[in-house]
Amino acid sequence: xxxxRAQGSxxxxxxxxxxGDDGGLYYEELMGEEGFSSDSSLLYHRFxxxxxxxxxxxxxxxxxxxxxxxxxxHLKLHDLFAADSVGVDVVTGRRLVLGNGDxxxxxxxxxxxxxxxxxxxxxxxxxxxxxxxxxxxxFGMFVVGEGDYLVIPRATTxxxxxLVAGDEGFAEPLRAYAIEANSHIAPPKRYLSxxxxxxxxxxxxxxxxxxxxxxxxxxxxxxxxxxxxxxxxKHRTSxxxxxxxxxxxxxxxxxxxxxxxxxxxxxxxxxxxxxTGRVHQPPPVHQVFEGYNFVICNFVPxxxxxxxxxxxxxxxxxxxxxxEVMFYADGDYEARKGSGIxxxxxxxxxxGHAHGPQPGATExxxxxxxxxxxxxxxxxxxxxxxGDAGALxxxxxxxxxxxxxxx
Numbered sequence: 001x002x003x004x005r006a007q008g009s010x011x012x013x014x015x016x017x018x019x020g021d022d023g024g025l026y027y028e029e030l031m032g033e034e035g036f037s038s039d040s041s042l043l044y045h046r047f048x049x050x051x052x053x054x055x056x057x058x059x060x061x062x063x064x065x066x067x068x069x070x071x072x073x074h075l076k077l078h079d080l081f082a083a084d085s086v087g088v089d090v091v092t093g094r095r096l097v098l099g100n101g102d103x104x105x106x107x108x109x110x111x112x113x114x115x116x117x118x119x120x121x122x123x124x125x126x127x128x129x130x131x132x133x134x135x136x137x138x139f140g141m142f143v144v145g146e147g148d149y150l151v152i153p154r155a156t157t158x159x160x161x162x163l164v165a166g167d168e169g170f171a172e173p174l175r176a177y178a179i180e181a182n183s184h185i186a187p188p189k190r191y192l193s194x195x196x197x198x199x200x201x202x203x204x205x206x207x208x209x210x211x212x213x214x215x216x217x218x219x220x221x222x223x224x225x226x227x228x229x230x231x232x233x234k235h236r237t238s239x240x241x242x243x244x245x246x247x248x249x250x251x252x253x254x255x256x257x258x259x260x261x262x263x264x265x266x267x268x269x270x271x272x273x274x275x276t277g278r279v280h281q282p283p284p285v286h287q288v289f290e291g292y293n294f295v296i297c298n299f300v301p302x303x304x305x306x307x308x309x310x311x312x313x314x315x316x317x318x319x320x321x322x323x324e325v326m327f328y329a330d331g332d333y334e335a336r337k338g339s340g341i342x343x344x345x346x347x348x349x350x351x352g353h354a355h356g357p358q359p360g361a362t363e364x365x366x367x368x369x370x371x372x373x374x375x376x377x378x379x380x381x382x383x384x385x386x387g388d389a390g391a392l393x394x395x396x397x398x399x400x401x402x403x404x405x406x407x
Contacts, residue, residue, distance in 0.1 A: 008257025041260025058243025140214020
């Protein structure tokens, strides 16, 4: 996101001496993408950012099973976590639903603070389905709530603290839908000028993006700046994705200032301005972000097609090049009525399967002027496989819903 920000204490000239009130030198770190050839920020640390005092393994199971035989599927995410489950956090508690070599989709219902964490593989885009959280990062702090996307650049150290009843007005448990990339996540290129500004035809603009509040230091949250702290890290090896826990001899919140064009930001789905037309518009008009080999779209409440003979629900379509994953966050999804899909459901429509409205939905939609639906869609350009959590909550019958049951 090439949109410059500066927070806290930074020197007038980059790569020059920057000292604190005691005369001590701050340590400058360049956090950048694509080997010094893309967006970056400069962070100024009180302690040496490379200093670690211990390391141990963080066991991860991100194994997946192919979707074979080829089936469309209905995954009921709200069945993954018991209503009385406690001690679950957004980082270690997320359950893998679907994944491939480019992106992983997980889900979590959390009530406990997470450990400090960073993804060393790619950017993360977390959608808050319900509840809220305080997210503390080395760039500053966010308060996120229902409908917020939080885009977190690769290697950003942060933690999630769910907000409970009475905190910031939140009363429901934190439900988070995590999209982890093996690449960077950014606005669609067609919405950006050659210099990175969001253009007039884009469905949102820079005013809609919330940057971090900061800088945020250990003492600001009542912590000891020199207390040894563990940070959980996801990273890659020749055998796949693994985890490591570093021990740092200081607290992670020790960045006194930063500036640049690379930082986490939040965007609320209510600020997405839907693009509509006289006849049904294709899914790219709903796109909000993109990564390597996948896109993220949101379907928001909107007026629908206004041609006198229009059919508001989608036409049947074959995913020739992609798998389509729809997460139903709220409202009524007209095209899926009668399928059993509701709030908290995922539909997976894999490449090679022609899909579209459930029986009766096409005729029933004629004359409808508005859809009150809210869904997050991920389209991937390599086949998705089922994670352990996805296989666990598959309803086992969605594939036959167009004919009323298995023959």
